[in-house]
Amino acid sequence: MLKKEKTVLTITFLFPALCMYSVFVLYPIFRAFYICFFKWSGLSANMTFVGFNNFIKLFTNDPIFWMSFKQTLLYLVIICVATLFLALLFATVVSQGLKWSKFFQIIFFWPSLLSIVAVSVLWIFIYSPRLGVLNSLLRLIGLDGWTRIWLAEKGTALPSVAFTIIWMWVGFYMVLFISGLQKIPEELYEAARIDGANSLQSFRYITVPLMWETLRVAFVYILIQAFKLFAPVYVMTQGAPDRTTENLATYIYKTAFHYNEWGYATAMGVIMFLFILCITMMTRRLTKRQTVQY
């Protein structure tokens, strides 16, 4: 009886959240799987069934989609590698118990608390070619030749946007890794030192294996975030110059809201969803290891 009552109580408390989740998350996903088979302007109740035409167009007749896809992968690689590497590096240094480490933890974590739009606008000003901090600093130290129109040149626009995101996300992952590092017993490092291991060996044979689950979770999470990236790209460049910073999220947005092709945009969204699902599952499978107990 008690178990039954407990079950009823659990369901009662979960019910409102489940309702919200169903309405605002599950229903739109299922509806997207329906709309992707239609041609729809998004401005009337009339939708024309087109079968798989949206997907055929996507795979055979939309070079912009594939260009955006390629650029999305580029963002993914740059952001994932740089963010996780820097986060792990900072976490390792900050966990040494050095002076000012708490201060640096706060400094590095603070950007992740800011609104992503506010950060994007801030960096637009930093990158501003005439009065921006970056070019002004370069001119000040005599590196005039290094100044660029950061967000308007094809070679620098995407890395500039990526750097903004890395700046914003490093702190969050650093804190995640710090909590992982703090769980590793100090005795293991002492034993390694006694056995003659240097810092790099300690890092490779103790830190990484014992941090593996944390690293795995962080990697999957950043993968999903980077794939879906929208606000910084849209605010900073809107895909410009000449679509060189365009990723899937901004292209899908433009297809729906600017070109009024909601059916086609939804089809792209479905492909993006399936791709993220596959890559997440693959990543989890490939990075699976036996858990190291200590």
Added chain:
Amino acid sequence: MKNRKYIIIPLLLMVFFTINSIYARNSKETIEVAVFTGPVGGLEPWLEVARNYEKLNPNIEVNIWGNPSIEDQLRPRIVRGDVPDTVFPRTLDLMTLANEGKIYQLDELLTEKAYGVEQNWEDVFKPGALNVGRLDDKQYFIPNAVNCVGWCYNKKMFDQYGWDVPQTWHELERLCAEIKNKGIVPIALAGNVPWYVRRSFTDLVVATGGVDAFTKASNLEPGTWNSPVFLKAAQRLRNLMDKGYIQPEAMGMNHTISQSEFVFSNTAMVWVNETLEREMRDVIPEDFEMRFFLTPTDEGPAKSAGAITLLWAVFEEGNNSQRGADFLKYVFSPENMINMYKKYNFVGPIDIPLEELGASDFLLSARNAVKEAGEMYSIDLVFKWYPTLDEEVANALTSMLNKEISPEEAVNRMEAEAERIRNNEDIIKYKL
């Protein structure tokens, strides 16, 4: 309870007034108006317009609301069929809605008397202003304003160096050379904002080849987007950049920064539109003087003015579309436009006596330049019809000005996109 009356009486009064207000509300005709609050600065001006309209029409209640992104709220309502009566959106695809028969036609209303004057409503508009709201020869939309693209120049600087307003394109190029020789950058341009570059290019196309060249391109006639006129315009634009007449950092500047460069005298001119004075009013130095001219042609001064337009529309399916259209007639009446100018410095598409209203010399110079040109055309309409063309034209121009592609390659890209649209039967085609 001794003091029951002290509870019952207020309760009865409350019920009475509630019923009374419900009755009063239901006995009034209501219209719903949704506005994009960007151009005039907030909702307050429009609330005032609504209240003034209600004073003239005591049996009408205007439910007016707005924000910078009304489209997000309008879209699901349009799908549901539950639309406001009158709208002033920023990015909503009004063309598709008109094509689907969802927009109220205003032709008949234009032949009625305007509010507060003896003239017909269509006669109070600036010459050519209504053209920008016509589609398939029917009046579906009213332009919120008809601000024209042109050149704002630093009058004090011009007077100081004895520079004259150029009367032909070649004079403009020579002027730029003279300005540059003085160590001043001639032109500021908002290169980081795609539609600013696209508008400057369109302006140059019309100055080079006439409105007809742009009309043909808008109608997607084959070979127009990479015609000799378009190519010449592209080459001229590129030439301005190559010769250092446009700020080298222009491609990284938005309109606020480029306009600031101009008002702080870092450049002699800015290629923008006549709203600059109102937009930058809080930062323009007190002693700064500017005037306006349109892009001259090869033969002489401009013969047409390219108007930037945001459009008002009335929904056919609104609960009170006729009244909604009448509200629009009031909004764009001389009386209301004069009031909006006096209070909010807003210049709409109605011809109002700016001199009598104490308009600035800049505004008067802009108004006179447009009047002298005679003809007005919409610099934006074709790009509202075909948003992918808008994007491709902007992208091609950006790459050209970044010196990544040649003018020939730029116009060929434009023609390729025009052809793709022309050949795509799924895309609705419009004609000017």
